[in-house]
Amino acid sequence: MFAYYLQLGLRSLRRNPMLTALMVMAIGFGVAASMTTYSVFRATSRNPIPQKSDVLYMVQVDNWGPENTEKGEPPDALTYIDAVALGRAKQAHRQTAIYPIGPSVIPDDPSRLPMRQGAYAVGADFFPMFEAPFLQGGPWTTEDDDKHASVIVIDRKLNDKLFNGGQSVGKQVNLDGRLFRVAGVIDEWNPQPRFFDVVNTGGFDDPPGLYIPYSRAVDLQLPTNGNNNCAKDPGEGWDNYIRSECIWNGFWVELPSKADAVAYKRYLEGYAAEQQRAGRFSWAPNVRLRNVMEWLDVQHVVPPESQISLAVSLGFLVICLVNTVGLLLAKFMRRAPEIGVRRALGASRRTIYAQFLIEAGTVGLAGGLLGLILTGVGVLGVGLVFPKDIARLATLDPTLILLTLVVAVAASLIAAFYPTWRAAQVQPAWQLKSN
Amino acid sequence: MDILPILSTLRRHKVTAALVILEIALTCAIVCNAVFLVGQRLDNISTPSGIVENELLQITANGIGDQPDAHARITADLAGLRQISGVDSVTMANQVPFGSSSWNSSIKLSLDQKRPTVQSVTVYYGEDIPKVFGVEIIAGRAFQTNDYTWFDDAAKSGNATFPKIAIISDALARKLFPDGNAVGKTIVTGTNEVRIVGVVKRLTRPSIMDYSTAGYSMLLPIRMTMSMGASFIIRTQPAERERVLAAAVTKLKAMDNRRVITEKRTFDDVRKAYFASDRAMTGLLIGVCVALMIVTALGIVGLGSFWVAQRRRQIGVRRALGARRKDILRYFQTENFLLATIGIVIGMVMAFGINLLLMAHYELPRLPAIYFPVGAVLLWLLGQVAVLGPALRAASVPPVVATRG
Numbered sequence: 001m002f003a004y005y006l007q008l009g010l011r012s013l014r015r016n017p018m019l020t021a022l023m024v025m026a027i028g029f030g031v032a033a034s035m036t037t038y039s040v041f042r043a044t045s046r047n048p049i050p051q052k053s054d055v056l057y058m059v060q061v062d063n064w065g066p067e068n069t070e071k072g073e074p075p076d077a078l079t080y081i082d083a084v085a086l087g088r089a090k091q092a093h094r095q096t097a098i099y100p101i102g103p104s105v106i107p108d109d110p111s112r113l114p115m116r117q118g119a120y121a122v123g124a125d126f127f128p129m130f131e132a133p134f135l136q137g138g139p140w141t142t143e144d145d146d147k148h149a150s151v152i153v154i155d156r157k158l159n160d161k162l163f164n165g166g167q168s169v170g171k172q173v174n175l176d177g178r179l180f181r182v183a184g185v186i187d188e189w190n191p192q193p194r195f196f197d198v199v200n201t202g203g204f205d206d207p208p209g210l211y212i213p214y215s216r217a218v219d220l221q222l223p224t225n226g227n228n229n230c231a232k233d234p235g236e237g238w239d240n241y242i243r244s245e246c247i248w249n250g251f252w253v254e255l256p257s258k259a260d261a262v263a264y265k266r267y268l269e270g271y272a273a274e275q276q277r278a279g280r281f282s283w284a285p286n287v288r289l290r291n292v293m294e295w296l297d298v299q300h301v302v303p304p305e306s307q308i309s310l311a312v313s314l315g316f317l318v319i320c321l322v323n324t325v326g327l328l329l330a331k332f333m334r335r336a337p338e339i340g341v342r343r344a345l346g347a348s349r350r351t352i353y354a355q356f357l358i359e360a361g362t363v364g365l366a367g368g369l370l371g372l373i374l375t376g377v378g379v380l381g382v383g384l385v386f387p388k389d390i391a392r393l394a395t396l397d398p399t400l401i402l403l404t405l406v407v408a409v410a411a412s413l414i415a416a417f418y419p420t421w422r423a424a425q426v427q428p429a430w431q432l433k434s435n
Numbered sequence: 436m437d438i439l440p441i442l443s444t445l446r447r448h449k450v451t452a453a454l455v456i457l458e459i460a461l462t463c464a465i466v467c468n469a470v471f472l473v474g475q476r477l478d479n480i481s482t483p484s485g486i487v488e489n490e491l492l493q494i495t496a497n498g499i500g501d502q503p504d505a506h507a508r509i510t511a512d513l514a515g516l517r518q519i520s521g522v523d524s525v526t527m528a529n530q531v532p533f534g535s536s537s538w539n540s541s542i543k544l545s546l547d548q549k550r551p552t553v554q555s556v557t558v559y560y561g562e563d564i565p566k567v568f569g570v571e572i573i574a575g576r577a578f579q580t581n582d583y584t585w586f587d588d589a590a591k592s593g594n595a596t597f598p599k600i601a602i603i604s605d606a607l608a609r610k611l612f613p614d615g616n617a618v619g620k621t622i623v624t625g626t627n628e629v630r631i632v633g634v635v636k637r638l639t640r641p642s643i644m645d646y647s648t649a650g651y652s653m654l655l656p657i658r659m660t661m662s663m664g665a666s667f668i669i670r671t672q673p674a675e676r677e678r679v680l681a682a683a684v685t686k687l688k689a690m691d692n693r694r695v696i697t698e699k700r701t702f703d704d705v706r707k708a709y710f711a712s713d714r715a716m717t718g719l720l721i722g723v724c725v726a727l728m729i730v731t732a733l734g735i736v737g738l739g740s741f742w743v744a745q746r747r748r749q750i751g752v753r754r755a756l757g758a759r760r761k762d763i764l765r766y767f768q769t770e771n772f773l774l775a776t777i778g779i780v781i782g783m784v785m786a787f788g789i790n791l792l793l794m795a796h797y798e799l800p801r802l803p804a805i806y807f808p809v810g811a812v813l814l815w816l817l818g819q820v821a822v823l824g825p826a827l828r829a830a831s832v833p834p835v836v837a838t839r840g
Binding site for chain 2: 019022026029030033067102104113114115116223230232233303304305307308309312313315316318319320322323325326327329330333334384385386387418422
C-alpha cells in the first residue's frame with residue numbers, strides 16, 4: 001500500500017508542477033538556511049573536550065576589587081603572583097598556569113627565514129590535563145618545571161619543517177637565539193573553541209606550534225602575546241611587572257569529583273581571605289571556579305552573529321512552513337471530488353490520512369534533497385559571513401546531512417497535518433452529489 | 436465597497452485567513468528587526484576614522500631576539516623608508532584606528548578621584564601621528580620634537596620620564612569638559628598627571644567595543660620602538676600605494692634580513708578586514724529578508740489562487756447579478772488589505788517583543804518608531820502585488836459559470 005500511495009503522491013505532484021515547485025522550494029530554502037546557520041552555531045557552541053569538560057576548571061581570583069570590576073565578576077585572568085602561588089600549592093589533582101607567547105623559531109639552515117610561531121608557556125600538567133596527543137616522546141616533567149628547564153614540545157607541522165618529520169626527541173630547537181631540548185612531538189591539535197585560551201583568541205585560532213615551561217618563559221622575560229591589563233601602573237622593569245597587579249595569566253585545574261571541586265573552591269576562598277588579611281585585598285574573597293562549558297558561556301564564545309542568524313533562519317523556516325500549510329491545503333482541497341469517490345468506494349479515513357501524509361512526505365523529501373544541495377552551497381559560503389577560523393569548522397558531515405533530511409520531512413509532515421485532517425473530513429455524499 | 440460581506444466570508448474560512456495573517460505577521464516581525472539590525476551594522480561600517488585612509492599604509496615587522504640598539508635601529512628604519520620616492524611621511528605607531536589590538540587607559544580628572552571618569556580611552560603613541568595620519572588639530576598645538584620620550588624609557592623609569600602633556604580627541608574633550616575649552620586642563624591617565632596641549636578633530640579607536648565611545652582617544656608624545664606589535668605607518672599618494680608598499684617591504688628586508696614581516700596592507704584593507712563580519716552580516720540579513728518576502732508573496736499567490744478556484748461559482752453568480760469586473764477585483768483586493776492589516780498589527784506587536792528580547796541579550800537600542808509605518812506600507816504593497824494575479828483571474832470569471840454545474 002505504501003508503494004502505491006508513494007506512486008499516487010508522485011503522480012499528484014507532477015499534475016500541479018507550479019504548486020509543487022513552490023512547496024519544494026519553500027521547504028528547501030527554509031531548511032537550507034536553518035541548517036547552514038545551525039552548522040556554524042554547532043561549531044561555535046560545541047564542547048571542545050567532551051570527555052573531561054566537567055572536571056577541568058578555570059580559576060578566577062578578584063585582585064582588583066569592586067572599584068575596577070564590573071557587576072562583581074572577577075577579572076578573566078590572574079596575576080603572576082596568584083598563578084605561581086596556586087601552582088606551588090598543588091591543591092588540585094593537576095594544575096597549570098598558561099599564557100600565550102610569540103617566539104620566533106630560527107632554523108639551523110641560515111638561508112631559511114625565522115618563523116614566528118603561535119605558542120604557549122604552560123606547566124607539565126597541561127598535556128595530560130587537556131589530553132594533547134603525543135606522536136613522539138611525551139610531556140616534560142614537573143621536575144623540569146621546578147628546574148626552569150629549557151625543554152620544548154612542538155607540533156607535527158613544526159617537526160615537519162625543522163626535522164623533516166623525523167625523530168626529534170632530544171634534539172635542539174632555537175627560539176630567539178636560545179636552545180630548547182625537544183621533549184615530545186604532538187600531533188596537529190587544535191581544540192575548538194580553544195577553551196584554555198578564550199580570553200586571547202575569542203576561542204578560534206590557528207593551532208599553536210610549540211609549548212615551553214611557564215617557569216622558563218618567565219625567566220626569559222617573554223611578554224604575553226595576548227592581553228595584559230593593569231589597573232595601576234606596574235612600575236619599572238620585569239621584576240616590578242611580575243610583582244604587580246597586572247593580569248595576563250590563565251590558570252586551569254583538574255578536579256576529578258564534585259567533592260574535589262567544592263574543596264578547591266573552599267581552598268581558593270581561603271587563599272583570597274589570606275590575601276585580604278595580609279592587606280593585599282581590601283575586599284571580601286571573590287573567586288570563581290568554572291568548568292569548561294560554564295567558562296565558554298561566560299566568555300560569550302558563540303558569536304552574536306551566529307545566534308542572530310540562526311534565529312532569523314529558524315523564523316524563515318517557520319514562515320516557509322506556514323506557507324506550505326496553505327499550499328498543501330489548496331492542493332488537497334482541490335482534490336475533494338477524488339477523495340469523495342475513494343471514500344464512497346470504501347476507503348476509511350485512516351487510508352486517506354496515510355495517502356496524503358505520504359504525499360506530503362514526498363514533498364518533504366524532495367524539499368530535503370533541494371535543501372541538502374543548498375546547505376552544501378551555504379556551508380561553502382559560510383566563509384563570506386564568518387571569520388575563516390570559524391568558517392572552516394562548519395562542515396557538511398553525515399550528521400548534518402541526516403538532520404537536513406529529517407528536518408525537511410518532519411517539517412512537511414507537521415505542515416501536512418491540518419490539510420490532511422481537512423481532506424479526511426470530506427463528505428463523500430456531498431462531493432458525489434455536486435458532480 | 437462594503438466590507439461586511441468580506442468579513443462574513445472570512446469568518447467561514449477561518450483557517451485559510453489565519454494562515455495568511457500569520458504569514459504576514461511573522462514576516463513583518465522578522466523583517467522589521469532584520470532591517471533594524473542591518474541599519475545598526477551599516478552605522479558601524481560608516482564610522483569615520485578621522486584619518487586620511489586612502490593615503491596610508493601599514494607594515495608590521497618583528498625583530499629576532501634582543502634589540503640592544505633599538506632607538507638607533509628604528510631611527511635608521513624610518514630614515515630609510517623616507518628615502519623611498521613617493522613617501523610623504525613615516526612614523527612608527529603602537530596602533531591604528533580599526534586595528535585589532537588596542538592600548539587603553541582610564542581617565543580621571545584628579546589623582547584622588549576613586550572611580551575613573553572614563554573607563555577606557557585609547558592611547559596612541561608615535562612621533563608626529565597627527566601629521567602622518569592626517570588628523571586635524573582644532574585647538575592648541577601639536578607635539579614638538581623635544582616633547583618626545585622613547586617608549587622603553589617611559590616604560591622603564593615609572594613616573595619620572597612619563598610624558599607630562601597630551602593631545603586628546605574632540606569627542607573625549609567634550610565628555611571630560613562639557614562646558615568647553617579642554618586645552619590647558621590637567622587629567623590623570625592611569626596614575627600619571629598630564630596637561631592637555633591640543634585637541635584633534637577625530638581619531639577613532641581600534642577594536643571598538645561600544646560605538647558610542649569610538650571617538651575616545653588620546654595621544655602621548657612617545658616614540659615607539661619596534662616592539663609590542665607596533666607598526667610602520669607610511670603616508671603616500673593614493674595612486675602610489677601599491678608601489679610604495681612593495682618598495683617599503685623590500686627596503687625593510689634589505690636593512691635587516693632577519694626580520695619577519697608579519698603584516699603589510701593599505702588602510703583600505705585595514706578597514707575592510709575590520710568590518711568584514713558586519714558587511715557579511717548585512718548581506719546575509721538582506722538576503723534572508725528578500726527571501727522571506729518572496730516566500731510570503733508566493734504564499735499569498737498560492738492561497739489566493741486556491742480561494743478564487745473555490746469561489747468560481749459565487750463569483751459567477753455575483754457577475755450574473757450585475758457586479759462589474761472591477762467590483763470582483765476590488766473585492767479580492769479589499770480582502771487582502773484587511774488580512775494584511777490584521778497581520779501587520781499582530782506583526783508589529785511581535786516585532787516589538789523580539790526587539791525587547793534583542794535589547795536584553797545584545798544591548799541593542801529600541802526599535803525606532805519610523806519602522807512601524809514604513810513596515811506597514813511595505814507589507815500592504817507586498818500583499819496587493821501578490822494578490823493582483825489571482826484577483827485578475829477572479830475578475831475574468833464569466834457570469835455564465837453561475838448557470839453551470
